[in-house]
Amino acid sequence: EAQVTQNPRYLITVTGKKLTVTCSQNMNHEYMSWYRQDPGLGLRQIYYSMNVEVTDKGDVPEGYKVSRKEKRNFPLILESPSPNQTSLYFCASSLTDRGQSEQYFGPGTRLTVT
Amino acid sequence: QKEVEQDPGPLSVPEGAIVSLNCTYSNSAFQYFMWYRQYSRKGPELLMYTYSSGNKEDGRFTAQVDKSSKYISLFIRDSQPSDSATYLCAMTGLIKAAGNKLTFGGGTRVLVKP
Numbered sequence: 001e002a003q004v005t006q007n008p009r010y011l012i013t014v015t016g017k018k019l020t021v022t023c024s025q026n027m028n029h030e031y032m033s034w035y036r037q038d039p040g041l042g043l044r045q046i047y048y049s050m051n052v053e054v055t056d057k058g059d060v061p062e063g064y065k066v067s068r069k070e071k072r073n074f075p076l077i078l079e080s081p082s083p084n085q086t087s088l089y090f091c092a093s094s095l096t097d098r099g100q101s102e103q104y105f106g107p108g109t110r111l112t113v114t
Numbered sequence: 115q116k117e118v119e120q121d122p123g124p125l126s127v128p129e130g131a132i133v134s135l136n137c138t139y140s141n142s143a144f145q146y147f148m149w150y151r152q153y154s155r156k157g158p159e160l161l162m163y164t165y166s167s168g169n170k171e172d173g174r175f176t177a178q179v180d181k182s183s184k185y186i187s188l189f190i191r192d193s194q195p196s197d198s199a200t201y202l203c204a205m206t207g208l209i210k211a212a213g214n215k216l217t218f219g220g221g222t223r224v225l226v227k228p
Contacts, residue, residue, distance in 0.1 A: 004157075033215065035216075040122065040220055041220060042118075042120075042202065042218040042219055042220040042221055043158070043202070043204075043216070043218040044218075045215050045216070048215060058215060059215075090157055090158070092216075102160055102163065103160070103216060104160075105150075105157035105158045105159070106157050107156060107157045108155070108156070108157050
């Protein structure tokens with residue numbers, strides 16, 4: 001089954017404790033991205049990757065890191081999480097980086113930073 | 115001012131009614147327009163996809179885009195309780211530097227009552 005998977009689905013952590021949220025897709029997609037979803041603000045892009053070893057900032061990159069060493073994986077790293085990073089996070093992928101390429105979303109990771 | 119505006123609702127309708135949703139946007143570079151449905155605790159799933167202006171119909175769903183007014187709509191005919199969800203409009207354009215970044219509205223929560 002074609003899908004985007006994320007782990008963990010739920011995470012509660014404390015301020016400053018490094019964490020990684022994994023994202024994997026099995027569709028051989030070139031383009032992957034991370035979004036965060038907050039009430040009233042919709043989904044906002046954090047980082048994106050057009051291909052292996054090619055990543056760039058989205059609209060809200062502060063406090064996040066990413067890497068793309070393999071085509072299928074695109075982990076999101078929070079080196080020193082803070083309470084304002086409490087949010088619902090989605091990974092998405094699409095075949096290409098063109099606008100007509102449908103984006104598939106993962107199930108989401110709900111992160112709480114205390 | 116947000117690039118994409120969407121009434122948050124909630125929008126409550128009786129079963130069988132027509133649900134009418136809309137978004138306005140400010141960036142004339144947007145060329146591809148999408149509607150996503152998001153159930154509680156799930157990732158967004160693509161419902162409708164439209165390129166440039168015009169109408170598109172798929173079963174009970176009709177999407178309309180009016181680029182001259184920077185206004186897009188989604189209509190759901192014969193609404194069912196299973197249509198109860200949050201509906202997100204999203205759009206992207208021929209902006210190579212941003213790849214396939216989607217700009218989302220805040221979402222409208224819809225409740226279809228039996």
